[in-house]
Amino acid sequence: MATRRYEQRLRAQSAEQTRRRILDTVYDQLPKIPSVDAVARQAGVARSTVYLVFGSRAGLFDALLRDVSxxxxxxxxxxxxxxxxxxxxxxxxxxxxxxxxxxxxxxxxxxxxxxxxxxxxxxxxxxxxxxxxxxxxxxxxxxxxxxxxxxxxxxxxxxxxxxxxxxxxxxxxxxxxxxxxxxxxxxxxxxxxxxxxxxxxxx
Amino acid sequence: MATRRYEQRLRAQSAEQTRRRILDTVYDQLPKIPSVDAVARQAGVARSTVYLVFGSRAGLFDALLRDVSxxxxxxxxxxxxxxxxxxxxxxxxxxxxxxxxxxxxxxxxxxxxxxxxxxxxxxxxxxxxxxxxxxxxxxxxxxxxxxxxxxxxxxxxxxxxxxxxxxxxxxxxxxxxxxxxxxxxxxxxxxxxxxxxxxxxxx
DNA sequence: CTGATGAAAGACAAGCTGTCTCGCGAAATG
DNA sequence: CATTTCGCGAGACAGCTTGTCTTTCATCAG
The missing domain is CATH 1.10.357 (Tetracycline Repressor; domain 2)
Structure with a gap:
């Protein structure tokens, strides 16, 4: 296995950017409650990416809650x-x-x-x-x-x-x-x- | 076509009974919000019957609202x-x-x-x-x-x-x-x- | 008997969540 | 430069839900 040490810089940064872009899209679709698919499409991201980043629909709204607070x-x-x-x-x-x-x-x-x-x-x-x-x-x-x-x-x-x-x-x-x-x-x-x-x- | 006049008695009565049985089942499943399918199954009624009687899921809850009030x-x-x-x-x-x-x-x-x-x-x-x-x-x-x-x-x-x-x-x-x-x-x-x-x- | 009707049964389409696999391209490392 | 490693797109698949429509059957009215 010999896992390399990995100092992330640009990778983590761009990951954070997609995370934010998804969250911003949720805000943008309010007050209508969007489906995961609708968020992904408008954010220009694959639906599977939303699940990758937030785990689930509930995780997405949990992140929204944290963001709001x-x-x-x-x-x-x-x-x-x-x-x-x-x-x-x-x-x-x-x-x-x-x-x-x-x-x-x-x-x-x-x-x-x-x-x-x-x-x-x-x-x-x-x-x-x-x-x-x-x-x-x-x-x-x-x-x-x-x-x-x-x-x-x-x-x-x-x-x-x-x-x-x-x-x-x-x-x-x-x-x-x-x-x-x-x-x-x-x-x-x-x-x-x-x-x-x-x-x-x-x- | 020559539609007959139709005095309903037993029919309308039993229709009212199924209607009530469905509504009572909704009450019974609270506070969990049931799917139309779950209501129909527990009421011993076909799912299509719920749609026949109430038109839609929204119609079912609209009837619940009237019932409550x-x-x-x-x-x-x-x-x-x-x-x-x-x-x-x-x-x-x-x-x-x-x-x-x-x-x-x-x-x-x-x-x-x-x-x-x-x-x-x-x-x-x-x-x-x-x-x-x-x-x-x-x-x-x-x-x-x-x-x-x-x-x-x-x-x-x-x-x-x-x-x-x-x-x-x-x-x-x-x-x-x-x-x-x-x-x-x-x-x-x-x-x-x-x-x-x-x-x-x-x- | 014959027509009308309440209701079951079930096929079908469409939309949703959730999981998983495949694979590309770009960044990090040596 | 070569090799890992990671972010992410694409898409198949299962399962659940709503909603529509058709077919079939038993029962009740005239």
């Missing part, structure tokens, strides 16, 4: 979470979260539709959000700001920061992204806080 | 809506709505997954809910009970009475149906009402 603007969310004032933290988290959904809407709808074959990968991703919400509820509680029990606060935040709530207002009611954020924020603040901010208050 | 306990919701007190109306509507989702959860998840082939039939069904919510918001407003603008109230109610909000708490957070109703009701009341009921208040 790596790219889609989580920096703002991280910034918001680090704010020393828990009220600004709440406001920033709801707004940043909503904007992420707004940018990634088509991909998230597709991923939700593929959820059955994704074996809980979506749910695992959501665990991160839950952890953040528990942290937020703890901070609000420590500052004596909560008007409801802490676990109730977590449940309410869970509902309001989910993609489903966003999409109910955005697609279901036709509201622009910033209006959706406003509605969700008002609901969170008035439900959770002992002393809700006045209407139209600006930070 | 005819059966699933809308009587309580109608009762709640007729209450003279708008606060009881709000409370009854949220609770009855949540209980319907609890009973029909598997079917509704399946229908949501089939939504793409249902051509907006789900959305059309939701129009009824929206109408009821607008009516509720109007009544609350007329009694001077609203703490937010009427259209905001509609949007908030729309989010909280949607199946997605229910499922986020029930499946996502593992809460029993009555706890879900309590969380949603607290959120609705504290967000919408000028003077929210005290915690633990009983009607």
């Amino acid at each position: 790596e790219r889609g603007g989580f920096a703002d969310l991280v910034l918001a979470v680090q704010d020393p004032d828990p009220l600004t933290h709440l406001r920033g988290a709801v707004v940043a979260n909503t904007r992420i959904y707004g940018r990634q809407r088509d991909a998230l709808v597709a991923l939700r539709a593929e959820a059955a074959s994704l074996e809980g990968a979506l749910e695992r991703m959501e665990q991160g959000r839950l952890g953040g919400l528990i942290h937020l509820a703890n901070r609000l509680d420590e500052h004596g700001l909560l008007a409801v029990a802490k676990d109730v606060a977590v449940d309410v935040l869970w509902t309001l920061t989910g993609f489903e709530a966003f999409d109910a207002l955005h697609t279901g009611r036709g509201l622009p992204v910033d209006d959706v954020a406003a509605r969700l924020l008002v609901t969170a603040e008035r439900t959770l806080l002992r002393v809700p901010p006045a209407e139209g208050a600006r930070g | 005819e059966r699933g306990g809308f009587a309580d919701l109608v009762l709640a809506v007729q209450d003279p007190d708008p606060l009881t109306h709000l409370r009854g509507a949220v609770v009855a709505n949540t209980r319907i989702y609890g009973r029909q959860r598997d079917a509704l998840v399946a229908l949501r997954a089939e939504a793409a082939s249902l051509e907006g039939a789900l959305e059309r069904m939701e129009q009824g809910r929206l109408g009821g919510l607008i009516h509720l918001a109007n009544r609350l407003d007329e009694h001077g009970l609203l703490a937010v603008a009427k259209d905001v109230a509609v949007d908030v109610l729309w989010t909280l009475t949607g199946f997605e909000a229910f499922d986020a708490l029930h499946t996502g957070r593992g809460l029993p149906v009555d706890d879900v109703a309590a969380r949603l009701l607290v959120t609705a009341e504290r967000t919408l009402l000028r003077v929210p009921p005290a915690e633990g208040a009983r009607g």
Whole structure:
């Protein structure tokens, strides 16, 4: 066998390029959920190459999920979470979260539709959000700001920061992204806080 | 051709029976979303019969949707809506709505997954809910009970009475149906009402 | 009896996923 | 330059699914 050592350079690079080209094609075909064949043809790639690179259709959408969560603007969310004032933290988290959904809407709808074959990968991703919400509820509680029990606060935040709530207002009611954020924020603040901010208050 | 007049009795009756047997089999296979073939086999019916009766796979799930909305306990919701007190109306509507989702959860998840082939039939069904919510918001407003603008109230109610909000708490957070109703009701009341009921208040 | 009808049975086309094999051409190595 | 090694195209094949159509049969109405 005497396997040679193999330092890849151009090979790995071009492999990465085809990988990206396939993923970009998936984005391009959204919101319609494409077949593997349709993706391969539009990407100018053999269908077997898609299976070679991603293993399966589920693997392809799993990669899409990772891509969405790596790219889609989580920096703002991280910034918001680090704010020393828990009220600004709440406001920033709801707004940043909503904007992420707004940018990634088509991909998230597709991923939700593929959820059955994704074996809980979506749910695992959501665990991160839950952890953040528990942290937020703890901070609000420590500052004596909560008007409801802490676990109730977590449940309410869970509902309001989910993609489903966003999409109910955005697609279901036709509201622009910033209006959706406003509605969700008002609901969170008035439900959770002992002393809700006045209407139209600006930070 | 001289087509005869045809009074169906036993024939139509047995046709209705096979129709019901097929629909019941669909319920039986939930929450897994069955293929037409799987339904036909378990119902003891030829696959072609399913197509004869329902026209297509989409037609089958369209019939399931109608069945769900005819059966699933809308009587309580109608009762709640007729209450003279708008606060009881709000409370009854949220609770009855949540209980319907609890009973029909598997079917509704399946229908949501089939939504793409249902051509907006789900959305059309939701129009009824929206109408009821607008009516509720109007009544609350007329009694001077609203703490937010009427259209905001509609949007908030729309989010909280949607199946997605229910499922986020029930499946996502593992809460029993009555706890879900309590969380949603607290959120609705504290967000919408000028003077929210005290915690633990009983009607 | 005779025509109409509910329903089974099954062939067929088309689209999808998934696996596997063959082979070319280009890059990496010595 | 010769030899590996790897990326990838091409395509066959199996299996599952939806959807259409034809043939056949038993039963019920008049």
